[in-house]
Amino acid sequence: MTNYQIESREWWVERWLELLDSYRFKKRLERARKYSMEGNVLSIEFKGAKVLAKVQGSEVDPYQVSLSLTPFSNEDWNYVIETMSEKAIYAAQLLAGEMPANIEEVFTANGLSLFPFTLSDIHSRCTCPDPANPCKHIGAVYYELGDRFSEDPFVLFQLRGRTKGQILDALRQVRAKSVKDGGKRNSKENGKGLKKKAPKPKNTQTPLNPELFWEYEEPLDSSLVVIPSGHSANAPTSESKGILELLGNPPLPSHDAAMVRQALEQAYQIASQRAIATALNRETPSS
Known part of the structure; x- marks a missing residue:
């Protein structure tokens, strides 16, 4: 059973299917959905950020379908990874293979959009003789991708030019560098302080109270x-x-x-x- 038949779907799958449902030729969408449900999409594979699929149509040989989004540049991805690393909850959820509910804010903060705005933002081709785009073969691949997104939300990132492994490795490197640089900076500042700072007056520091260790006056993020x-x-x-x-x-x-x-x-x-x-x-x- 495909995800678009289930009432409760992940929010990122909903966003993708809403884009497809905005297509005004509903009869064509019905045929595309039927193709997907009946297993006419024979294979889907990724070649970099491009999706390549084989869809069985009325002819003996299956039609070749290609689909892609405009990938983000290396500079764009560097900004996105940096923004992700600034919030521990993003890093924790992504490292656990989960898609944070407000992950789109990371992209919009850098002037980007994770999802395409319209179907025209999706570059697709099919070898069938139908001049319309999306044809039912391309539409069937759209629906199948909804299933792929449900199984692995990182597929969305791959369409924008970064694989799951690349994103997780980059996150770990940025966080490790941040910790390392912070340690070096503190060490350098403390070293200078030993030479330049005058001794502090005695009994001016508030004594530590272990009983207050568990107290925290700020509200916690409910997602934590x-x-x-x-x-x-x-x-x-x-x-x-x-x-x-x-x-x-x-x-x-x-x-x-x-x-x-x-x-x-x-x-x-x-x-x-x-x-x-x-x-x-x-x-x-x-x-």
């Missing part, structure tokens, strides 16, 4: 808070991936990275238990 159903506050689900798994190892030497990761895992486990217990109005677990 997940309470697994059917699990107690003391037993978070083991099936969902944690933030450390999504973001990968810290950009440190292997020995140091292992020590930092172990410490963070313990801290995050306690923090998640306390958060769930607080949300459920239960007593917090002992640390």
Whole structure:
């Protein structure tokens, strides 16, 4: 069963199919949908950012269909990746293979559009004799791509010139560079400070209070808070991936990275238990 037959569809699939449904020749769309449902699309493959498909029509040999969007330039993608990396939630969801609900804002902030505005923005060709575009063979490929988008939302990015692996690698590199550059900058500033800054007066620093560690006065982004159903506050689900798994190892030497990761895992486990217990109005677990 194809995704366009299911009432609840992913938002990015809806956007793609809405574009197709805007086509005014509805009878042609009905034939295209029938072709897709009956398996007339024999194959779909990617050649770079272009989609190549074979669609069985009325002739013995299948028709050759090509479809593509205008890919973004390398400079455009560099800006997009930089913007993605600035929000941890984008990086975490993309590294987990999920499409953030407001991912389009990343592109519009850089003067780009992830989705085409009209069907005329999609470059398509078919070897059939029908002069209309989209013909039913091209339309069938549109519907099949909706299924591909549902299975792997990164296909959308590939149509704009970047594969899933390229985007994830670029995200990891930008985030690692940001951490590394921040560490170097802080080290340099601290080194200069030892020579130039006068000693601070004693007893002017507010003492640290461990009891205030868990207090946070700002509201949390709801997309960052997940309470697994059917699990107690003391037993978070083991099936969902944690933030450390999504973001990968810290950009440190292997020995140091292992020590930092172990410490963070313990801290995050306690923090998640306390958060769930607080949300459920239960007593917090002992640390």
